[in-house]
Amino acid sequence: MNACIKLNSVSFKYDHSIVLENISLSLHKGEFLGLIGPNGSGKSTLIKLILGMQKPMEGEIELFDHPIKQFKEWPKIGYVSQKANTFNGGFPATVFEVVSTGLYGKMGIFKWLGKYEKEKIMEAIHLVGLSGYEKRNIGKLSGGQQQRVFIARAIVSEPELLILDEPTVGVDGKSESEFYQTLQKLQRELHVSILLVSHDIGAITAHVDLVACLNRKLFFYGKPMEFELNQTQIMSELYGQNIHVLKHNHGGIHYVK
Numbered sequence: 685m686n687a688c689i690k691l692n693s694v695s696f697k698y699d700h701s702i703v704l705e706n707i708s709l710s711l712h713k714g715e716f717l718g719l720i721g722p723n724g725s726g727k728s729t730l731i732k733l734i735l736g737m738q739k740p741m742e743g744e745i746e747l748f749d750h751p752i753k754q755f756k757e758w759p760k761i762g763y764v765s766q767k768a769n770t771f772n773g774g775f776p777a778t779v780f781e782v783v784s785t786g787l788y789g790k791m792g793i794f795k796w797l798g799k800y801e802k803e804k805i806m807e808a809i810h811l812v813g814l815s816g817y818e819k820r821n822i823g824k825l826s827g828g829q830q831q832r833v834f835i836a837r838a839i840v841s842e843p844e845l846l847i848l849d850e851p852t853v854g855v856d857g858k859s860e861s862e863f864y865q866t867l868q869k870l871q872r873e874l875h876v877s878i879l880l881v882s883h884d885i886g887a888i889t890a891h892v893d894l895v896a897c898l899n900r901k902l903f904f905y906g907k908p909m910e911f912e913l914n915q916t917q918i919m920s921e922l923y924g925q926n927i928h929v930l931k932h933n934h935g936g937i938h939y940v941k
């Protein structure tokens with residue numbers, strides 16, 4: 685099976701502090717990997733390494749079976765950042781316009797949208813369940829709907845791998861469950877591989893094929909069932925002993941120190 689992401693003994697430090705130590709994991713085609721860990725555990729840094737924004741101090745990263753240094757097919761990767769949650773609501777752009785910017789990487793900024801591109805944009809908007817909202821100003825949408833616009837922007841160029849960094853922060857329970865349904869649809873219908881960073885362990889284990897628990901080191905990497913069997917031990921290693929379990933009415937579980 686082909687790996688979209690392969691990390692082999694990767695370590696990284698900012699200045700003098702080691703943030704990631706000896707991380708090895710893989711994500712294969714069509715798989716859904718959930719990455720969890722406390723604040724400051726290195727999750728966003730790991731994503732930056734995978735996106736080539738930082739270089740590992742040690743170890744190797746491969747994307748689609750190519751060493752990252754030789755990898756050039758960046759349009760194969762769609763990325764939704766944490767910042768999509770803090771989007772400026774006053775920004776004067778429609779849903780259609782925001783999603784169309786996802787094609788710039790493939791076609792350049794100044795090229796006019798043809799019939800084919802317009803169809804792709806409408807398809808992406810439909811896939812995230814926002815048909816009928818094309819002309820709506822993005823600032824007039826709810827947080828959950830805005831989040832889906834950013835996913836549509838990330839998938840409009842038909843990436844094979846979608847990376848999402850804490851996309852459901854600040855989004856209510858109903859929008860969150862719609863969000864997971866959207867991701868499962870992408871995985872099932874388009875065979876997109878997904879790497880999702882989240883704090884919501886309950887939601888993650890319910891939807892992913894693989895769980896990775898990070899706190900500088902990788903404390904667990906395996907199937908959700910295996911994680912659930914050893915959850916108490918893994919969570920106390922990951923977060924320390926003093927954790928409390930918070931259950932949400934939408935079924936998600938959070939751990940807080």
Ligand SMILES: Nc1ncnc2c1ncn2[C@@H]1O[C@H](COP(=O)(O)OP(=O)(O)OP(=O)(O)O)[C@@H](O)[C@H]1O
Binds near residue numbers: 722
């Ligand atoms: N540019 C930087 N320079 C120096 N240190 C940094 C930089 N970015 C992050 N760090 C530090 O690296 C560590 C890991 O940060 P990172 O943002 O990867 O964690 P995270 O798990 O994504 O956290 P959160 O869940 O809070 O977003 C933290 O201690 C952070 O303060």
